[in-house]
Amino acid sequence: MAKRKDKKRSAQLFADLNKISANAQPTSTTHELTRMGKFRFQLLHQWLAENFAPCRVADIGGGKGLLAYLLQENGWTATVIDPTHQALPDKYKDMATNKRVRIATSERVPHVNLAFDQSMTKDFDLLVGMHAHGCNVKIIDAAIAQGKSFVLLPCCIIDEPVYPPHGVHWLQCLADYAFGNGCTIHPFRLNFGGQNIGFYSKNQKPGY
Ligand SMILES: C[S@@+](CC[C@H](N)C(=O)[O-])C[C@H]1O[C@@H](n2cnc3c(N)ncnc32)[C@H](O)[C@@H]1O
Secondary structure (H helix, E strand, C coil), rough: CCHHHHHHHHHHHHHHHHCCCCCCCCCCCCCCCCHHHHHHHHHHHHHHHEEEEEEEEEEEEECCCCCHHHHHHCEEEEEEEEECCCCCCCEEEEECCEEEEEECCCCCCEEEEEEEEHHHHCCEEEEEEEEECCHHHHHHHHHHHHCEEEEECCCCCCCCCCCCCCCCCCCHHHHHHHHHHHHHHHCEEECHHHHHHHEEECCCCCCC
């Protein structure tokens, strides 16, 4: 029952996000497939590759750095910004083959070992926050202030400086915040379990 309610709520949220993003175009998997929970970093990596040209990306709250690693392997310049430094995983699953791929212990991704702050973004083109704790509003503000693109898959509201009005979902509130501050935003959804709805905004630089 709760699951059905969540599904309904998520569909409504996605419809609302579509409404408020002026030029929204359906960009991703809006149909239901078998959920690929194990592959969230791989799914976001694939989605980024389909929607952005390779560029300098900050993976804010990037945790173990698998997203940054996958991007780096495919020609992007990727840096994790996360105050908690964690080692890369030693393996991940390839989505196409469902086979394990080893990551050599010598592999590294650049890592800024600090809490995210707007002053860190000048050398990046794209700011990514997947479940980036307490960083969503900061990412939107930084992208607006410095003309960057951003991609957000927000999760919880804890430690965020903006709080939704009664009855407004956090994701909707954030989208309103971005929209109200002049961003043209586009919703998207990835095919993994959990908070899998996001939105993005592209700056106007050619190539992005
Ligand atoms: C829920 S985890 C998400 C990790 C990864 N992006 C994922 O999707 O699995 C939240 C991450 O945000 C990081 N974090 C917490 N506060 C932060 C801050 N102020 N700036 C950047 N990262 C932060 C945590 O260390 C943690 O790695």
